[in-house]
Amino acid sequence: MKPFVLTLAASAAALSPSVALAEIPDPVRAMIDAAIESGDPDAVATVIDLAKQTNPDDVAALEAIQGEFDVQMQANAAAEAQAEEDAMRNAGLLDNWSGNGEIGAFRSTGNSSNTGLTASITLERVGIDWRHKLTGLADFQRTNGVTTREQFVGAYEVNRDISDRLFAYGLAQYERDRFQGFSSRISASGGLGYRVIDNERMQLAIKGGPAWRKTSFIGGGTDSALAGLAALDFDWQITDTIKFTEDASAFIQSGNSTYNSTTGLEAALGGNLSARVAYVIDHDTNPPLGAVSTDTLTRFTLIYGF
Secondary structure, three states: OHHHHHHHHHHHHOOOHHHHOOOOOHHHHHHHHHHHHHOOHHHHHHHHHHHHHHOHHHHHHHHHHHHHHHHHHHHHHHHHHHHHHHHHHHOOOOOOEEEEEEEEEEEEEOOOOEEEEEEEEEEEEEOOOEEEEEEEEEEEEEEOOEEEEEEEEEEEEEEEEOOOOEEEEEEEEEEEEHHHOEEEEEEEEEEEEEEEEEOOOEEEEEEEEEEEEEEEEOOOOEEEEEEEEEEEEEEEEOOOOEEEEEEEEEEEOOOOOEEEEEEEEEEEEEOOEEEEEEEEEEEEOOOOOOOOOEEEEEEEEEEEEO
């Protein structure tokens, strides 16, 4: 990095005769070199500010060094951003996936009142304009050899950015829950979404559009209906280790509408591991005979991110 500093000093010296006579003392130059080698803009700014105070005759040269450093940092950032974009554009179908897996226990009330095991996985792939998300969840309980809870959910969602905040989405979802009275429920929806809040600490996205649902009941028979979907996804990084999440959705249709809310609190444990407690509410306005309208579930899980 020292040749870089010398080049900057030479540029400063070329600014005017008075600057040309300015020579930065070796100890000061050494401190500036060390700050630049660290790549920390704050450190460089602090050292140069101190150098200006102790070497007022060298202010022009020092400002030139600061200016050239800032230009170099901007060029490096632009190059890194371009390299990242090129990598995304050239990535294969199986590249750039990330996600997390959860496993833990739950306690339920409503159609069943017991404890059991829960497991889920979430995979996400983020591209330049596209986002793909795969989710799978399973809750299963057997008591004295008898299954008392059996719920499976799988979903695939794709987003296509229209602008910085506006996006189009497509969703396909499969559910199975014998204790809510259906052997399968297939849902498909497409529409528009908007990122209301999108920063490092907080994200809020809403979406909505028409939907189609087909339900196969345990007692026999099926039902197909057009519906509307409204949903929100809220994430709040309260501190570096604590995160609050809220995912809510509503499939609204004649006959039976479904509302779901999952409220979670996550605590980082170190590395890729974190703990999560989540409270889930599932509500059907007109459930099958023998099923109650509202199920609640409290999950305690460990999450491993990858």
